[in-house]
Amino acid sequence: MAPRAGIVVTGTEVLTGRVTDRNGPWLAEQLRAAGIDVAQVVVVGDRPDDLRDALRFCVESGVALVLTSGGLGPTADDLTAEVVAGFQGRTMSVDTDLDREIAGIVERISRNRGWQMDPEATAAATRKQATVPDGAAVLAPVGTAPGLVVPATGDGPPVVVLPGPPRELQGMWPAVLADPTVRAAVQARSELRQATIRLWGPPESELSASLRRHDGEFDGLEITTCLRSGELEVVSRYAPEAQPAQDRLGAALAADFGDQLFSPDGASIDEIVAAALLDGGLTIATAESCTAGLLAGRLTDLAGSSAYVLGGLVTYSDEAKTELAGVPAELVERLGAVSAEVAVAMAEGARRRLGTDVGVGITGVAGPGGGTPEKPVGLVHLCVSGPNGRLAREIHVPGSRADVRQRTVVVALHMIRTLLTR
């Protein structure tokens, strides 16, 4: 079994749900790549007792390494370095080199931004961030907060203390992996592989039935399945020796699900659509009503998307549909803006207006208002038009306004893939 690490995320803003934690997931992924499994992610508020309890919980679960994020800022509620020092029975002192370094960084930032800073308050804030547990190695700040590697004490593992802002934490990661204490804790670990297979279409129960039918063929794989935005993800984690079992899993799912297995290698639907457009030398444009730019935004999430995305139309009002996308006003009047015919006209309008090979039209009722018995909230018409012809679908999405809009974007991406690869 791989060595395990515990992650403690601090911050009342994360605990109370005002901010989504991005550090736990990111650290878990980096640790896996380094051959370290994660035992638990614990989120606690900015309260010393709760942070201490969380550290103790991780240590008692037998992890080889604990990582914390957050609580290294200049404000009074930033307490992590102090609590970790106390937990390990270490005193704290000011690192004068670090104090100078942080002061220089703060001065540069405030000069760049034209901030007028109170010198006394600034010096106090800098001093706080430069006060570190004795015996800890300091990781150079990416923002203003340094990271810390606090060595093992007695029965406890080393604790790596990292700043909360994801950009700073991520920027510091190479220094964490290069630190001798961390290297000793994770040395000579064998790689832990992770593979993902994605399906679009079958219900989760059919997948679970398929896995049960092949019971015993996949020894050595830790398989988890997850339904996400309508896609089924089958993720395996395994030691390199179990690669043949993973290959058997891929073959079994391909045999059972055929075309519904759209990603044998973990590629996301975004990547698959991008590759299909690039491979075909095709360009794409969108005309969106209820999703209002979210599909265009998603198609351009990937770097290099300007090679195939030329642009899009957000036709939220009826006038925008007719004026921008060239949907006949008569069509909107006769059938309503949310209709299969208008979706087709929008897709063709996007192609024509932007001069692209592929056009996508989306019109629906995102809710919560605006539904009628004939056209309830959640009804969306989609059309994808390309050199190979057209694909049209009517879907009914349950859930909130955000659910309807997000799910519709995923359905659109799968329709683009289907049209381009058939």
Place this chain on the structure above:
Amino acid sequence: MAPRAGIVVTGTEVLTGRVTDRNGPWLAEQLRAAGIDVAQVVVVGDRPDDLRDALRFCVESGVALVLTSGGLGPTADDLTAEVVAGFQGRTMSVDTDLDREIAGIVERISRNRGWQMDPEATAAATRKQATVPDGAAVLAPVGTAPGLVVPATGDGPPVVVLPGPPRELQGMWPAVLADPTVRAAVQARSELRQATIRLWGPPESELSASLRRHDGEFDGLEITTCLRSGELEVVSRYAPEAQPAQDRLGAALAADFGDQLFSPDGASIDEIVAAALLDGGLTIATAESCTAGLLAGRLTDLAGSSAYVLGGLVTYSDEAKTELAGVPAELVERLGAVSAEVAVAMAEGARRRLGTDVGVGITGVAGPGGGTPEKPVGLVHLCVSGPNGRLAREIHVPGSRADVRQRTVVVALHMIRTLLTR
């Protein structure tokens, strides 16, 4: 002090970072509204030992209630009900009414979607989901999984077992609050208030200096500050008796930061922009290059946005800028697509094309490629044009492609607010 609850989120997909946990934050917010503080959110994978350890950690921290999410599905890695039963020393048995109810739900779903189900596999999956700890109250399924309220045993608090899909968990929440066991655990609790004040502009160190200057005036408030997408959030949690202290905090920040305090009552920038457009009877349109629809998508996140968003242009290519937004080709050629002048022309083009009162133009280098010494990655030009005139800004955003795009959207929203409220 308010009673506290512990939240245990299960799922290897969440622990390993493939899926963002939405349940911990959502439950924390609901619990707060019910006067219950959250002590910790623990994320563990689909491993019985880890789930047991997490339950024990919560119980030992002295919480009055434990809530779990996830692990109630039909697949073999869904183990929560079984582990909670074992943790409390309860046996499990099939609830035959529930078995029938779930079978009916599954039948309806598969009929609606035209799925061909293997009857034996379906019956086994249903039976698994209908097997519950003895003594537990069953909460009616929203999807196919029931929720459970497992009463206190000996020294442990009650455990509320909820499904992982956010839509199902959220749909079940009213039944959780109505359950007698839950009501007894949280009864007669006084309200715990939360108030948020938002600033745009000052550095975090100035905020912390301001709070230090007023030290002692805010007793009874648990204040946390957080920098998010460039906005500073000041959140207080307090018992109703401390309302005067919260009022003093609001007055002190208003005095210290003036116009930079844009939200005294916690309203989001999205809500403030929506209110300014509605109050002024104004309509808006966008022309986006690097954000490619994300601003239009965000402006339409709120229900009722069709009253003021007419549409938008995603002008990703140079041709789209000239053809759709009417940016003079000569301008693009002479100054480049990423220039202050092109941002102005895009804002005016959006206004003109959509016939709106307000237009927004955004053009920048989102990266990671495409940067030059003169126009580096992170450079974005924005312009907002409206009846009161124009506002233009050049910003330099650090970080990833996603950071640049997201931050740009927030800056645009604040520029719209500034223009409309000045």
